[in-house]
Amino acid sequence: MDHSAVLADAFGRIQDEVHATLSGLPDDALTYRVDEGANSIAWLVWHLTRVQDDHVAGVAGTEQVWTSAGWDERFGLPFPTREIGYGQSPTDVALIAASADLLLGYHDAVHARTVAYLATISEADLDVIVDESFDPPVSRGVRLVSVLSDDLQHIGQAAYVRGVYERR
Template structure:
């Protein structure tokens, strides 16, 4: 077909993760640690928490399907952040106090996300079309395939970085 570009499923998935990476960088750019920790009210999420959370979820879920240790623990990110959470915490079900505890500067947030992104892309580039149909989680009905899990991570991360962009808009327009 004229004008077609030969893309694999892995190429499309890498593009999705690249878009998250671009948005993470943009949403924290130029903000101070206090601005990143700002919340619209005491029960709202901050930009810092949203970026930390989306990075933690990506790290956790990709490590789970790839069979490698999370970069959070393997590369010392837990120590660098110094958060008062268990090592396996990703932010699901976080309380307002948990959200408030996530304070980090833009460089730290971007560096951790970059490390997660590199590990993610390294894995996703190895995924074949046949791999996408492999069931990776039987705790759901229907069971979750690798393809569904990867798209779920992209979807969740894009929602959270979009929320962070909304918070940034509120913050900068105050």
């Protein structure tokens, strides 16, 4: 298996888990929070998708799906267009009240763009420095693995919140 296939498989597992976590959930489950300071399923899925969209577009040198395909308008959130959720307050988290269909549509569009991009990169492309603001500087490969790590953590958190919601 080559580098692109490995990365595409990893991002595909995130997509599978997003679908499994959102499947059959009632609307009130999407905004359920374990406590007032916790993240909801809707926020977690929106955020992990925004991070993937932002960071993959960044290394690809393309516009984000969020703006290029009008997802920012469909969500209609009261945040700046470039917001990805990092450091948001519990009050901000409560403002994400998207439907499962909207979250899945956006996630699937970002996933499709991610997989298409991965098919275009060479093994050598993974070593290219894409962010010199860190020490050590961040390569394309490290950035992609960072996105995978962040997304896997957040979809695991969303699955956990679903379990808590279903057992309450």
